Amino acid sequence: MTNHRPGTKSTPLYNSDHSSEHQIEALQSGSVPISVYGLGKMGLPLAAMYAKTTENVLGADVDPAVVEELNEGHCHVKGEPGLPELVAELVSNGALSATADPLEAAEYGIVHVVIVPTPITAEHEPDLSILDAVIDDIGSGLEAGDIVIIECTVPPRTTAERVRPALESTSGLSVGEFGLAVCPERTSSGRALRDIRGAYPKVVGGIDAESGRVTELIYGELTDADVLCVSDATTAEAVKVFEGLYRDVNIALANELATMADELGIDVLEAIEVANTQPYCDIHRPGPGVGGHCIPFYPYFVIAPFETPTPLLETARAVNDSMPGFVVEKLRAEFEAEGTTISEASILLLGLTYRPGVEEIRASPSLALAQQLSEQDASVYGVDPMLESVGEFNLQRLSLADLEDRLFDAVVVVTPHEEFESIQWDELERESGQLFVLDGRDALDVAEITDAGHRLYTIGVGGDRGV
Numbered sequence: 001m002t003n004h005r006p007g008t009k010s011t012p013l014y015n016s017d018h019s020s021e022h023q024i025e026a027l028q029s030g031s032v033p034i035s036v037y038g039l040g041k042m043g044l045p046l047a048a049m050y051a052k053t054t055e056n057v058l059g060a061d062v063d064p065a066v067v068e069e070l071n072e073g074h075c076h077v078k079g080e081p082g083l084p085e086l087v088a089e090l091v092s093n094g095a096l097s098a099t100a101d102p103l104e105a106a107e108y109g110i111v112h113v114v115i116v117p118t119p120i121t122a123e124h125e126p127d128l129s130i131l132d133a134v135i136d137d138i139g140s141g142l143e144a145g146d147i148v149i150i151e152c153t154v155p156p157r158t159t160a161e162r163v164r165p166a167l168e169s170t171s172g173l174s175v176g177e178f179g180l181a182v183c184p185e186r187t188s189s190g191r192a193l194r195d196i197r198g199a200y201p202k203v204v205g206g207i208d209a210e211s212g213r214v215t216e217l218i219y220g221e222l223t224d225a226d227v228l229c230v231s232d233a234t235t236a237e238a239v240k241v242f243e244g245l246y247r248d249v250n251i252a253l254a255n256e257l258a259t260m261a262d263e264l265g266i267d268v269l270e271a272i273e274v275a276n277t278q279p280y281c282d283i284h285r286p287g288p289g290v291g292g293h294c295i296p297f298y299p300y301f302v303i304a305p306f307e308t309p310t311p312l313l314e315t316a317r318a319v320n321d322s323m324p325g326f327v328v329e330k331l332r333a334e335f336e337a338e339g340t341t342i343s344e345a346s347i348l349l350l351g352l353t354y355r356p357g358v359e360e361i362r363a364s365p366s367l368a369l370a371q372q373l374s375e376q377d378a379s380v381y382g383v384d385p386m387l388e389s390v391g392e393f394n395l396q397r398l399s400l401a402d403l404e405d406r407l408f409d410a411v412v413v414v415t416p417h418e419e420f421e422s423i424q425w426d427e428l429e430r431e432s433g434q435l436f437v438l439d440g441r442d443a444l445d446v447a448e449i450t451d452a453g454h455r456l457y458t459i460g461v462g463g464d465r466g467v
């Protein structure tokens with residue numbers, strides 16, 4: 001991969017004297033080198049889409065295995081339709097390559113796209129240490145005419161008050177000499193290429209007007225959808241976080257209503273489905289918890305850094321975090337009702353990642369479930385076809401094949417991977433009495449479970465639908 005820094009074929013976009021048409025032509029012809037920092041579930045598809053458009057992307061990732069796999073034309077991200085083929089094509093034609101040295105990428109790119117993890121700490125504070133490290137790397141290679149685009153999700157005001165001063169101090173340049181903007185990634189794993197290509201508008205907010213203009217021009221070439229330019233960088237950050245807050249609060253509403261199913265004596269899922277026929281109603285789906293490193297984390301990007309009280313966000317987090325406990329209590333009550341105890345039980349968790357088809361375990365409900373069940377001395381087992389190792393979980397790993405000759409007292413459907421459709425429920429048995437099946441995601445065929453003679457409890461439905 002040759003270096004296209006200014007002085008050769010490179011064409012800076014920020015403060016460019018060229019026409020927009022010339023800038024777009026330069027972008028499309030490989031004269032605008034792009035550096036993408038973070039080649040994970042979001043960064044790799046994004047780098048690929050940038051490379052497809054600009055033919056000149058250097059990805060940077062601190063994980064040597066990620067870099068090595070990419071440079072061999074392999075796609076380390078699972079479950080993204082079209083991505084393996086696209087990565088292979090782009091690497092073979094020289095449009096995409098990777099380095100384990102972010103400093104090399106900082107020297108290389110004119111456009112610097114940042115999409116690294118922005119997790120929270122154990123104390124529920126935003127952890128921007130990785131972002132800080134990348135920004136320091138970029139600052140060391142930043143040149144006049146460059147632009148930095150923050151795609152990772154960050155607390156509002158981060159770009160204006162944390163990223164900008166850091167870039168200015170490490171580069172010795174000021175905004176006005178380089179650009180800085182926010183274009184939050186709104187994509188979902190499992191449909192990343194479709195989403196990035198344009199399932200919905202891209203949102204762009206610049207630290208200054210020229211940054212907004214350049215970023216709008218770039219994403220206008222990347223996406224088929226609209227590019228919505230908002231007032232400033234902080235507004236763009238807030239748009240992304242607000243989407244996640246809406247989802248967490250809405251899921252909490254569904255979960256709270258689901259816990260009422262037994263007392264109401266109705267199928268709450270049916271009530272939700274019919275309520276949602278009203279165009280102003282969009283109650284989400286209840287479940288055994290809310291996982292991933294997005295939805296459960298984003299509320300803390302507002303709760304922690306700001307003084308304004310956020311009782312709704314905190315209550316929603318508490319409701320969603322209580323759902324694994326709701327499942328454990330259901331199991332305990334079931335065993336108690338039959339005269340046994342959870343401490344004598346052998347319990348199987350089906351699905352350990354946070355949602356089907358995505359190889360991510362952060363904040364997965366199964367983490368809390370395994371921990372809480374183990375604390376009650378239950379024997380806990382877990383199956384997940386997406387995971388090679390389950391060291392983070394307090395349970396014993398089983399394969400789907402292992403289920404044939406095992407006896408369980410209860411099975412909990414936490415994350416219904418499509419591989420579980422092959423389970424022969426009539427072959428699952430308990431040493432004595434009925435197997436108790438708790439369906440956390442309304443994923444099972446009721447008749448199949450009850451015809452097999454098992455007891456079924458579905459979150460949101462209660463214990464006796466269809467039987």
Ligand SMILES: NC(=O)C1=CN([C@@H]2O[C@H](COP(=O)(O)OP(=O)(O)OC[C@H]3O[C@@H](n4cnc5c(N)ncnc54)[C@H](O)[C@@H]3O)[C@@H](O)[C@H]2O)C=CC1
Nearest residue numbers: 038039040041042043061062063116118152153185187189
């Ligand atoms: N996963 C998702 O569904 C979505 C995630 N996002 C946001 O995108 C960002 C990234 O998320 P994911 O791609 O899911 O994370 P990920 O954990 O899948 O990938 C992150 C990648 O960054 C690399 N990395 C870590 N430190 C680095 C550094 N200092 N320099 C360069 N690379 C480094 C890691 O090795 C890893 O390959 C986060 O801010 C997240 O909130 C936004 C929309 C959707």
Ligand SMILES: CC(=O)N[C@@H]1[C@@H](OP(=O)(O)OP(=O)(O)OC[C@H]2O[C@@H](n3ccc(=O)[nH]c3=O)[C@H](O)[C@@H]2O)O[C@H](C(=O)O)[C@@H](O)[C@@H]1O
Nearest residue numbers: 186187188189247251284285287290291292294295354355
């Ligand atoms: C509004 C929205 O759909 N946001 C998406 C979300 O993707 P993510 O991969 O986190 O999946 P998700 O479907 O939100 O699920 C998160 C968690 O919530 C649970 N969940 C989800 C929806 C629901 O009705 N009930 C429910 O319990 C899921 O099981 C999972 O454990 O968060 C992504 C992100 O911001 O990282 C975002 O880009 C995605 O578009």
